Amino acid sequence: MEYSKEFKAALSAFTGTEKDKLIFRLLRKDKLLSKKLYFELIDPETTDDKRNAKEADVEEKIILASKYIGNAKYFLTIIRKLSAEITEHVKITTDKFGEVSLNLLMIDKVLDYNNDLSRQRFDNVYKLYLYIINKLFKSLILIKKLDEDYWMEFDELLRSIYQKILENNYLQKLCINNGLDLNWFESDNIPENIDQIMKEIKSQGFLR
Numbered sequence: 001m002e003y004s005k006e007f008k009a010a011l012s013a014f015t016g017t018e019k020d021k022l023i024f025r026l027l028r029k030d031k032l033l034s035k036k037l038y039f040e041l042i043d044p045e046t047t048d049d050k051r052n053a054k055e056a057d058v059e060e061k062i063i064l065a066s067k068y069i070g071n072a073k074y075f076l077t078i079i080r081k082l083s084a085e086i087t088e089h090v091k092i093t094t095d096k097f098g099e100v101s102l103n104l105l106m107i108d109k110v111l112d113y114n115n116d117l118s119r120q121r122f123d124n125v126y127k128l129y130l131y132i133i134n135k136l137f138k139s140l141i142l143i144k145k146l147d148e149d150y151w152m153e154f155d156e157l158l159r160s161i162y163q164k165i166l167e168n169n170y171l172q173k174l175c176i177n178n179g180l181d182l183n184w185f186e187s188d189n190i191p192e193n194i195d196q197i198m199k200e201i202k203s204q205g206f207l208r
Contacts, residue, residue, distance in 0.1 A: 134207055143190060
């Protein structure tokens with residue numbers, strides 16, 4: 001939404017007290033904005049501090065979620081909720097590095113339970129695997145948009161995920177069938193046009 005000069009002028013004409021009341025009213029209705037402003041204005045923790053805390057949170061919650069891994073539908077619901085928490089962290093801190101690293105960490109920790117996942121029927125884990133593949137595609141796209149100086153820091157996680165995919169026959173086949181090339185699991189090997197590749201694959205009815 002664009003604001004007219006008249007609207008901006010009217011807002012500027014508010015007294016300090018009126019502006020304060022308006023700000024607090026808006027903050028009560030927008031919790032995310034409230035958290036973002038708190039972080040930017042007075043939070044003693046840095047983006048790195050927040051990311052480190054979120055990493056520990058991701059690892060802990062995956063361990064707790066693993067108790068429900070036999071119920072693939074419920075397990076996926078927990079993973080989606082955790083992903084939403086990562087998204088909130090990114091919106092509050094504008095942590096572009098963490099947007100990739102935290103999602104890759106989440107996937108890596110889920111695949112620590114390959115043995116439990118592999119014992120389930122493919123139909124039961126299909127949606128979870130497809131969710132993971134979509135997350136991996138999006139993470140690779142984001143890596144390509146970041147400065148090359150960061151790439152090496154993602155490669156350790158990518159290698160770990162790659163190895164775990166190789167150990168999971170169903171997931172490996174689903175990656176191949178949905179156009180996720182396992183050779184891309186090194187930052188230097190990610191195609192420049194990977195975002196277009198993903199769009200083309202989706203247009204053909206895959207990744208859904």
